[in-house]
Amino acid sequence: MTTVYDGHCHVASTHFIPRTFVEDVASNVCCYLGSRGVEQRPGRVADGLAAQYEDHLADGLVGEMDAAGIDRAVLLVPDFSLRMPGAPEPVAAARHHHEIRLRHPGRFWVYIGVDPRRGPEGVRAFEQMVDGYGLDGVKLYPPCGYSPSDPGLYPYYEICQTRSLPVFVHTGPTARSLDYGPAHPLRVDKAARDFPRVKFVLGHGGLTHVETSAYLASYRPNVYVDTGGFASGPMLPAWPEHLNRLFRLGVNHKIIFGTDWPLGRLNGFKGLMAEVLDGPTVFAGVSHKDRSLLLHENLLRVLAPRSRPEA
Known part of the structure; x- marks a missing residue:
């Protein structure tokens, strides 16, 4: 298995x-x-x-994970609340995701969204959420209007550095009303240099800006690449071939497998994973060791020791 x-x-x-x-x-x-x-x-x-989008307690997600053979997943919680009406504040979102984890023990890690414009109060709230709910990482959404190297994020990175928490950064395009400029992967570079002990994951880096993301992962020891959205991008109708090319770039020790569910739901989660795991293309020519790195070991290397299943 x-x-x-x-x-x-x-x-x-x-x-x-x-x-x-x-x-x-x-x-x-x-x-x-x-x-x-x-x-x-x-x-x-x-x-x-x-x-x-009515799966409020993630029951449907867990059922689809079981059918698709996915043992655990990272739940990413973007903070849209300063940019989009109707989005929850991070504290409320963290509380709800804590309830989901209690409902489905052992199935999820949670990365909570932060925004540098919240100032010192936001930093204090984040630290309280980490302590109160055992959060596993940070989720940044720069298209909401800030750079991942914004000095306002450095107090969050200091907490992440102390607690070995990873920082997941959305890169590439997104909703049409948001800003694409701050989402270029190179915007992460200064923060990655200033905080070499914080692991930064380039969300969608295996889908868009692939060459830039791959060279950052190659030369910055603390930068990783994520495959999220690989089967949902309109520019990738032949996604198995795209993943196979990605897995031949020589950075498999820095790539984290991710689907960006529920986007992949439209393609059928079970069928999607069957094509990934058993299809003839995705892992063609990829060693068993690299396959293990991609499917679970790299994520474990990014997570804090206390968050790993064996902890």
Whole structure:
């Protein structure tokens, strides 16, 4: 049996994903359909997408993980609340995710979102959340309007450095109403140099800006790359071939496997993982050792010792 940890998941719930974000995704779906002569009303598409975000306690996610052979997953909790109406404050999101972990023991790690514009009060709240809920890492969403090397984030990084917590950074495109400039992977470089004992994971780095992400991972000992969204990007209809090329770049010791569920849900989570694990393409020519690194060992190397299953 292959141990599989998904390093990039979200709870498919409107409690955490604001309607504005769903509407942004719907606009891209409508653009895609329109180019093929299928006219759709954005509101109807948004309603259909929102209806898929009702798994508030992650029961559906756990069921799909079981069917797909995924042992554990990282739940990423972006902080959209300073940019999008209807998004929860980090404290409320952390409390809810703690309830999910109690409901599904041993299945999830949780990285909570922070924002440098919250100032010292945000830093104190973050430290309290780490202590109170045993959080496993930080989730940054620079498209909300800040650089991952913003000095306002350094107090968070100091806490992460002390507690061996990883920092997961969204890179690449996202919702149309957000800012793409701060999400270039090179924006992480200064922070990675200033905090060499903090592990930074480039979210979607195996999907977009691949060459830049790979060379950062090659030359910065504390930078890793994530594959999240590999089967959902419209630019990658042949995603098995893309993953196979990625796994031949020589940085498999720095790549963390992640799906970005629930995006992959539309392709069928079980079938998606069957193609990854048993299909002829994804791991063609990839050694068994590298396969283990990609599917679970690299994530364990990033996590704090107390968060690892054997702890």
